[in-house]
Amino acid sequence: MTSARPGPRVPTATYRLQLQPAFPFAAAESAVPYLASLGVSHLHLSPVLEAVPGSTHGYDVVDPARVREELGGEEGLRALARTAREHGLGLVVDIVPNHMAMAPRHNHALWEVLREGPESPYARWFDIDWAAQDGRVLLPVLGGPLRSQRDHLVVDGDVLRYHDHVFPLRAGTAGLPLPELLDAQWYRPVWWRLARTELNYRRFFSISELIGVRVEDPEVFDATHAKILQLLDEGVVDGLRIDHPDGLADPDGYLARLHEATGGRWTVVEKILADGEHLPETWPVAGTTGYDALRHVDGLFTDRTGAYELLGRYRAFAAPQTDRGGNWEATVRRAAYKVLTHELATETDRLTRVAVRLCAASPDLALRDRAPWALRTALEELLVRMRVYRPYAAGDASAVVTEEAAQEARLAFVVAEEAEAVGIVRRLLVEPPGGPSAPDHADRVEFRARFAQTASALRAKSVEDTAFYRYVPLLSTTEVGGDPGSPGVSPDDFHAYCARVQRDWPGTGTVVTTHDTKRSADVRAALAVLTECPERWARLLAEVTRSEGGVPDGQLAWAAWQTVFGLGPAEEERVRAALLKHVREAGMYTSWTEQEAPYEEAVTAFVAAGPCGAPGEQVAAFRKALDPHVRANVLGTALVHLTMPGVPDVYQGTESEYRALVDPDNRRPVPYPPEAPGEKDALTAAALRLRARRPEAFGVSARYAPLTAEGPAAGHCLAFDRSGEVITAVTRLSLRLAEAGGWQETRLPLPPGRWADVLAPGREFTGHARVADLFEQRPVALLERVAEGVTEGVTEG
Structure with a gap:
């Protein structure tokens, strides 16, 4: 190089x-x-x-x-x-x-490992526990127990075929009878359901098709x-x-x-x-x-008080148990227990084995005589209480695995001496692993690393992939990086976040839609309007639910009606696919691995007859009546994202109004150029071109300063100044604003100088601008400082 x-x-x-x-x-x-x-x-x-x-x-x-x-x-x-x-x-x-794909026929490195075993030069690539499963890699690929699948296992030269799967044979084994041939390999094909408890390689979350790389x-x-x-x-x-x-x-x-x-x-x-x-x-x-930016931008356009009222309406409508979707913290905790004992059981087993090994061989007698079940229980109780994804080697694990959490975890034990396992596990995590010459150094390093890896997989699976689908009072908050238990972000908190980003991480990425978001920003922007009219929404749902029978369950119905409200004109196939994924991820009545056909058929029938049927027209009419407020949120979200500190990432197609649901819906190719560009396209291009033209106003050495409106509706105007050269101003909670009488004489004090409206050439402002004038044409404004001497079209404050 x-x-x-x-x-x-x-x-x-x-x-x-x-x-x-x-x-x-x-x-x-x-x-x-x-x-x-x-x-x-x-x-x-x-x-x-x-x-x-x-x-x-x-x-x-x-x-x-x-x-x-x-x-x-x-x-x-x-x-x-x-x-x-x-x-x-x-x-x-x-x-x-x-990780890499667990696809031996395409993955040459993995093929060689399966052919040659731990002596392969590629064996060090993959995170395989060769001490487990008799030193063979478990391959959970069979459609049923081995006896029922043996006729589909076919030796073809020097490979073993099973439907579309192809595996290498160890040298000299091709002529053996099938049972002996299988026993002679460095791998063991098994029923896919054994992956949950028997797998001996690290995965991406709980996806056995993706193997961890070292x-x-x-x-x-x-x-x-x-x-x-x-x-x-x-x-x-x-x-x-x-x-x-x-x-x-x-x-x-x-x-x-x-x-x-x-x-x-x-x-x-x-x-x-x-x-x-x-x-x-x-x-x-x-x-x-940029998911932290997403949470803050979304929160700006969410009415916190209304969100909590919506929660109350949701509980009354769906009547969920507190730990199955009625209370956020309880829902997360229940989901975490379920994930640890089901999807991540094999990861927990491996972590427990390392803990047992450390305790059994420790020269410290306080660690001896610890039952594997007690250590496993201690691990589980500490893991489910993690409030972040994982601790890091450079950080202080004691700040993540807290003593308060340990105290709670001890309550899972009846015998005090057995509860000491919690303190031992925490000690192994918090104490430095010692020098490389220490006899337990390698095990201590492995224990800390595997705890962190398991914690991150648990957080992702229990929060993003389970609790987000169970706790559904407001779908726009159940987003990657979101915190549904604390909806809404105040302007002060948003400004503090932006100031911190500009100071500490000015080159960070920011996003509002990605390939992993469960709903695009424009869908979430529409849903946020519901926090400004929770009573009207609950009343509408009671009406459409009465008129349409066959509701599978209250939580699903609430989520389904919000889905079609956020999406707008509902395409049945897209809604059906998203909601089937929703109920399988939630895992309460069906799941990916235990699909309940009658329930899923009921979901499909409900989608067709209700949200995508005649009753759905009432929801469409309700959304149409709220279109001006949806528009305010859509444009406000876009403009804030494109001008706040950090580097904005524009997801494909989102320069236009873009309504997408969870993947794969949000990964469809989009046309270039857009077929029907609209005002969001114009706003996006104007903001991006301004960033390109004035990089010093937005870059790593730029400045960020809040601007505070004055007057009766001041709280509905969010504004900030970038380096004294660019001003962003947006309307927040516009429905509440309209109900309170509009802007009236609310004014936004501008920094000295003349300011041109980038989104409406010819309009300029100075001094204390009337917000009603600022937002006369659209609910957002992007102002750029202009040179002195330009006097045409000035609106004086």
């Missing part, structure tokens, strides 16, 4: 493209002129390395040394980069260090990052998005190694921060991918 790399270039704005066979590099290249005209500085590409054939997302990598052929291969990527450069754009690429090993890091580093070194790629660093054994060490290898290129990490949690200061990154 060359020694003189260009310095890190911080994007002014990025545009996310979901690459897939239906939208390859060539399609992205064709869209470059349009995307450049928007005003972004970089294209943000989903994973580009070789993935499972047909993959629509690319996170199931099979070969990190090759650019994906289905997308156009390396030449296609280089051609895209050249065209992007010609139009002034760079490339940011999403990379996946945590990038903490320097050789594995080098092998799996060589192609990406080459593309960075040769200027094809400019920056990186890091997928799921929480799954790594040592995120601190990984990010430090990556920072050195890339020469400090602009890098953001997909880190979900809990409310009040901050990104580790030691991480050499520009910041997060």
Whole structure:
């Protein structure tokens, strides 16, 4: 590699493209002129390395040394980069260090491990527990118990076939009878249901099709990052998005190694921060991918008081038990217990084995004589009380696994001496692991790492993938990075957040819609209006529910009606698919692994007859009556996102009004240019072009200052000043505003100078601007300081 790399270039704005066979590099290249005209500085590409054939997302990598052929291969990527450069754009690429696809027929490294076992040079790549399962990799691929599937296991030369699966045979075993042949392999094909308790490799969350990669090993890091580093070194790629660093054994060490290898290129990490949690200061990154920004932007347009009233109406309508969707904290706790004992049972077993080993071999007698069940219980009780995704090696585990949580965890034990297991587990997490020469050093390091990895998987599965589908009073708050138990963000809290971002992480990413959001920003913006009219919403639902029978359950009905309200004109197939995913994730009446056909059929029938049937027309009419307030939230969300501190990432198609539900609905290719651009397109382009034209007003050395309106409706105007050069002003809670009599004589004191309305050329303001005039044409305003001497069209305060 060359020694003189260009310095890190911080994007002014990025545009996310979901690459897939239906939208390859060539399609992205064709869209470059349009995307450049928007005003972004970089294209943000989903994973580009070789993935499972047909993959629509690319996170199931099979070969990190090759650019994906289905997308156009390396030449296609280089051609895209050249065209992007010609139009002034760079490339940011999403990379996946945590896992690869468990697809041996496509994953050469994994194939060799299954063929040669732990002696394979690739064995160190994968996080496999060779001490378990008699030293064989469990492969949960069979459709039933082995006896019922044996006729489908066919030896074909030097491979073993099972339907679409192909596995290598260990040398010299092809001629053995099937039972002996299976016993002679370095792997064990089993019924897929055994994965829950018997699996002996680390997964991505609970997805057995994705196997964990040991990038903490320097050789594995080098092998799996060589192609990406080459593309960075040769200027094809400019920056990186890091997928799921929480799954790594040592995120601190990984990010430090990556920072050195890339020469400090602009890098953001997909880190979900809990409310009040901050990104580790030691991480050499520009910041997060932006889910913390999403929570704050959404919260601005949510009426906190109305959200709690909506919760009361929801409880009365659905009558859920407190721990099954009626109370947020109780719902999360119940979901966490369920995930630990079901989806993550094998991960908990592995962690328990390390704890047992540490205690049994410890020279400290206080750790001896600890029953495995007690250590497992202590681990479970501490894990379910985690309020963040995981502790980090560079942080203080005692601040994450708190003594207060430990005190609660002890209540799970009847015998006081057995409750001591909680303190022992916490001690193993909090105490430094000692020097490398200590006999238990390796086990202590492994215990801390696996606890952190299990904690992050638990948080994701129990909160994002379970509780978010059980606790549904307001669907717009059940979003990645969100906190449904604390809906709404005050202007003061929003300003404090923005000031902190500008000070500490000015190059961080910000988002409002991604490939992982459960509902796009425009759907959530519409749903937030319901917090301004909770009584009207509950009354409407009571009416449409009375007129339509066959409701499967109250929680599902409440979520279904909100879904079609947020989506607007409802396409039955999209709503049906999203709601079937909803009920399976919730896991209360059906699930992905135990599907209850009668219940799912009832859901399908309800969607067709209710939300997407004649009663749905009443909800459509209700939404139409609220259109001005939905518009205010949609435009306000977009403008705040595009002008607040950080680097905004515009998800594909969201420059236009974009209504999408959970994946795969939100990963569909979109047309370029948009078929029918509207006012949101104009706003997005104006804001992005302003950022490109005035980078000093928004960049890492910019300033952020709140502006406070004065008058009877001051709380409904959210405004801020960027570096004394740009002002953003938006309307919040516009329905409440209208009911209170409008803006009246509310004014916004502007900094000295003349300010031109970027969204309406010819309009200018100065002094104390009347907010009613400021928002005369639209519920938002974007002002730019203009040179002295320009006097036409001035509105004086």
